[in-house]
Amino acid sequence: MKKIIKTVITVSALASMILVPTFSASAVGPYLDTGDVDNNGRVDVNDVTLLQNYLAGDATLSPYEAYAGDVDFNRVNDVVDVSLIQSHIAGDYKFIRRSTPIYFNYVVNLNANFDSGKAMVGMPVTFVSNAYNSADPFTYEYLVNGEVVQPKSSADTFTYTFSKSGTYKITLNCYNAFDVCNEKTIYYTVVDPYESDTPVICGIHSIVVMP
Known part of the structure; x- marks a missing residue:
């Protein structure tokens, strides 16, 4: 008798594992x-x-x-x-x-290893960025509440530990090879420590930059 093994992937888990770049009809540039x-x-x-x-x-x-x-x-x-x-x-x-x-409509993804509202005070949170559809190399600068926490560099990740609960303004400045900048801002909520056995699914935020 043969054993049949079924693999089940939830829709939310599958969505968290796939990065899908979005392109508009006007995405073709110089x-x-x-x-x-x-x-x-x-x-x-x-x-x-x-x-x-x-x-x-x-x-x-x-x-x-x-x-x-x-x-x-x-x-x-x-x-x-x-x-x-x-x-x-x-x-x-x-x-x-x-x-x-060159730079028309280039796409940037920004995600964190914890969804907004799931990260706890004192827990390191890693933010990851990547960019497509423009001239590389890309460089990245990260700010928290308007303060630079990681200066412009080739590093597409940064890790930050929040000391207080609340909602924080996370800003990414992404530059392509010609120093054309895309500023992306998200609001990220941090909560007081809690107990949870539920796996946390990454959040993904995508934008298309218009020249």
Whole structure:
């Protein structure tokens, strides 16, 4: 006789495990084509020349041009990028990523390991953020009641221990590669200590940023 094992996942638990980015019909914005350093709509020898001149100190690049010229996405413009663009033009290399949206409607998620109203005084609460649909790297700054508790950095998490019960204003300032900022504020309630055997489900808060 075969044993049948059933796995049951509650709707609320399933929802807490899935991060679903939301996009509107207007989510398509300006894009930077990888390797198109001069941003003229095509990758050609002019892009190679501009990047070579930059490396020789004979030209400057805007942040957008530098980002397009970083074709291996190591956040540095160097001779490797020049070689890869040349190989791409010759048909011998495909870029890892064809294009990158600049900043229209980028999505940020902010969640905590305890729902608002479930965290207790004296209990460390960890907030986690992530961002999509824009030029990376992203940097994050966190504030509690208007006071910076974690300065702008690449760290997408911060842990905070609340000393008093009450409702706190949690602010996230998220910046994309071009320093375009998305400010997201939530209100988070902390309660006095209590006993509970009920598992706590993470809360997820998503927004879409309009330029």
